Amino acid sequence: MSDRLAVNKTYKQFIxxxxxxxxxxxxxxxxxxGDQLLAHAVQGSRKDVRDAVAAARSAQDSWAGxxxxxxxxxxxxVAEVMESRRDEFCAEVLRAGDGCTEAxxxxxxxxxxxxxxxxxxxxxxxxxxLGGANPVAGxxxxxxxxxxxxxxGIVAPDEPPLLPLVSRLAPVIVSGNTAVVLASERCPLxxxxxxxxxxxxDVPSGVVNILTGRRDELVPPLxxxxxxxxxxxxxxxxxxxxxxxxxxAATITRVVSASAAERQWAVEAAQSPYLIxxxxxxxxxxxxxxx
Amino acid sequence: MTDLLAVETPxxxxxxVAGVRITPxxxxxxxxxAAALCTRSIxxxxxxxxxDLAIRVMDLTTLEGADTPERVEALCTRARHPDAADWSxxxxxxxxxxxxxxxxxxxxxxxxxxAVASVAGGFPAGxxxxxxxxxxxxxxxxxxxxxxxxxxxxxxxxxxxxxxAYDEIVAAKQACGPAHLKVILETGELGSYDxxxxxxxxxxxxxxxxxxxxxxxxxxxATPAVALCMAEAIRDMAQQTGQAVxxxxxxxxxxxxxxxxxxxxxxxxxxxxxxxxxxxRLGASxxxxxxxxxxAKLLDGRYQRREDFSVD
Numbered sequence: 020m021s022d023r024l025a026v027n028k029t030y031k032q033f034i035x036x037x038x039x040x041x042x043x044x045x046x047x048x049x050x051x052x053g054d055q056l057l058a059h060a061v062q063g064s065r066k067d068v069r070d071a072v073a074a075a076r077s078a079q080d081s082w083a084g085x086x087x088x089x090x091x092x093x094x095x096x097v098a099e100v101m102e103s104r105r106d107e108f109c110a111e112v113l114r115a116g117d118g119c120t121e122a123x124x125x126x127x128x129x130x131x132x133x134x135x136x137x138x139x140x141x142x143x144x145x146x147x148x149l150g151g152a153n154p155v156a157g158x159x160x161x162x163x164x165x166x167x168x169x170x171x172g173i174v175a176p177d178e179p180p181l182l183p184l185v186s187r188l189a190p191v192i193v194s195g196n197t198a199v200v201l202a203s204e205r206c207p208l209x210x211x212x213x214x215x216x217x218x219x220x221d222v223p224s225g226v227v228n229i230l231t232g233r234r235d236e237l238v239p240p241l242x243x244x245x246x247x248x249x250x251x252x253x254x255x256x257x258x259x260x261x262x263x264x265x266x267x268a269a270t271i272t273r274v275v276s277a278s279a280a281e282r283q284w285a286v287e288a289a290q291s292p293y294l295i296x297x298x299x300x301x302x303x304x305x306x307x308x309x310x
Numbered sequence: 311m312t313d314l315l316a317v318e319t320p321x322x323x324x325x326x327v328a329g330v331r332i333t334p335x336x337x338x339x340x341x342x343x344a345a346a347l348c349t350r351s352i353x354x355x356x357x358x359x360x361x362d363l364a365i366r367v368m369d370l371t372t373l374e375g376a377d378t379p380e381r382v383e384a385l386c387t388r389a390r391h392p393d394a395a396d397w398s399x400x401x402x403x404x405x406x407x408x409x410x411x412x413x414x415x416x417x418x419x420x421x422x423x424x425a426v427a428s429v430a431g432g433f434p435a436g437x438x439x440x441x442x443x444x445x446x447x448x449x450x451x452x453x454x455x456x457x458x459x460x461x462x463x464x465x466x467x468x469x470x471x472x473x474x475a476y477d478e479i480v481a482a483k484q485a486c487g488p489a490h491l492k493v494i495l496e497t498g499e500l501g502s503y504d505x506x507x508x509x510x511x512x513x514x515x516x517x518x519x520x521x522x523x524x525x526x527x528x529x530x531x532a533t534p535a536v537a538l539c540m541a542e543a544i545r546d547m548a549q550q551t552g553q554a555v556x557x558x559x560x561x562x563x564x565x566x567x568x569x570x571x572x573x574x575x576x577x578x579x580x581x582x583x584x585x586x587x588x589x590x591r592l593g594a595s596x597x598x599x600x601x602x603x604x605x606a607k608l609l610d611g612r613y614q615r616r617e618d619f620s621v622d
Binding site for chain 2: 068069072076240243244245246269270
């Protein structure tokens with residue numbers, strides 16, 4: 020059996036629940052530790068951004084319409100499915116980065132899985148913490164509730180390949196947003212493997228869409244897209260982030276970026292209910308109070 | 311019409327309607343050519359022209375039980391000026407409604423270039439008594455319809471009673487008077503490209519001004535191959551008799567991309583002489599918004615949001 024041909028995985032984009040090559044047909048080489056070629060990833064185009072946003076848009080109403088409890092179950096399911104493929108994620112993380120040891124890879128994978136569990140728990144609790152009954156000077160009930168903002172574009176940082184992506188994605192979708200994610204440009208393969216677990220975790224089609232390719236090319240159409248309601252520019256350098264923020268402003272798109280503390284991916288500061296809040300709008304309702 | 315009887319020969323043989331040859335269709339070749347025409351890339355100024363043309367040949371349609379006079383009035387307002395903010399966007403070709411709502415549409419579209427089209431003749435099955443169907447056609451025309459869309463009697467056609475199907479179209483054409491007659495073949499129910507071609511020929515010889523793919527009321531609607539098949543039938547008809555019949559595609563056309571694929575198919579098969587509202591129509595309800603979205607994208611470079619365009 021030693022002369023068996025290698026069966027290599029094609030790393031494709033995840034759009035509307037399907038794994039697809041780019042509309043443009045392009046790909047780019049991904050190199051790992053020691054400049055070794057790992058695979059060719061899809062080099063997405065602005066048309067792929069358009070398709071992904073359309074998929075996210077059409078999935079958003081029904082995802083937000085699910086009960087918070089159900090969204091929590093589904094996020095927990097993502098953790099379960101990742102756990103069962105833990106070795107694969109470890110290997111993916113290990114070969115992606117220079118100087119990454121087996122212990123590092125194992126730690127990052129475990130932290131990523133635990134992060135899903137942590138946010139799954141918040142699904143039916145954050146509204147209570149972030150919203151509430153407000154005391155007002157009049158005979159009214161005054162209630163504030165956080166509601167998902169809509170479609171969120173997430174630009175993942177280059178490294179590490181897995182944990183930052185999960186840390187930024189989970190708080191976005193837990194409240195009922197849908198996401199279009201630009202994976203790490205240098206190490207996109209773990210993100211594609213994550214997409215495979217999402218596809219098996221009862222996450223409805225279109226709720227998470229993962230694109231791979233050049234940030235310079237993909238961020239501008241994402242930022243200027245009228246149907247994108249919020250942007251997480253954590254993975255952009257200062258110049259690209261400024262340009263994206265300028266484009267986003269034209270359609271009143273909220274722009275968010277991880278703070279220095281939040282970028283300590285492995286520690287607890289990287290996870291917070293206020294990160295869920297960053298991608299919610301507060302709706303306040305006045306209701307006449309009876310006697 | 312004696313030659314029509316020649317049609318009533320076993321399927322598969324080359325047969326004829328009133329001296330017009332009906333040749334068998336190469337299904338594989340047809341689908342391959344249709345698919346090839348749909349891969350053509352249309353960009354920048356060509357795209358802008360295609361979007362503009364798609365609006366000019368559109369039959370803006372609402373055929374629902376829940377149609378109210380107010381809804382039809384709103385549709386007519388959109389038909390005259392599809393983009394309320396930009397009156398340089400052309401009017402659509404026609405508004406297509408049920409007969410009961412024809413007076414409403416006729417009043418709303420008076421003194422505008424937009425025509426009023428009405429479905430009639432027992433739409434969508436076409437199996438009401440013939441007298442009732444003809445009366446419906448005449449009623450719609452009297453009420454102000456410029457164009458009438460009737461359905462082919464598939465019950466007669468599929469059972470081989472071609473003469474009956476033919477006679478009914480002739481009678482409808484008479485009932486139509488000055489109005490244009492479009493005959494809906496409901497291609498999704500005909501079973502094969504050969505049958506679609508035969509039905510196309512039958513309707514054209516019987517006097518249809520337009521032949522139309524579908525009612526939009528069944529699952530299978532217009533497809534590129536069906537459009538190509540019917541366009542080729544129209545081309546053969548024009549070559550053999552000199553009679554230029556129009557083509558209307560309807561059902562399931564929702565995106566601007568689909569629309570310009572059909573423009574390519576018609577342009578390549580019938581020539582640019584057919585790319586006018588007089589000879590080509592796209593029947594659709596939700597297509598207009600997608601076309602307007604694409605126009606907005608061309609103008610300001612941003613991908614647009616569906617919610618910013620009208621609900622109906």
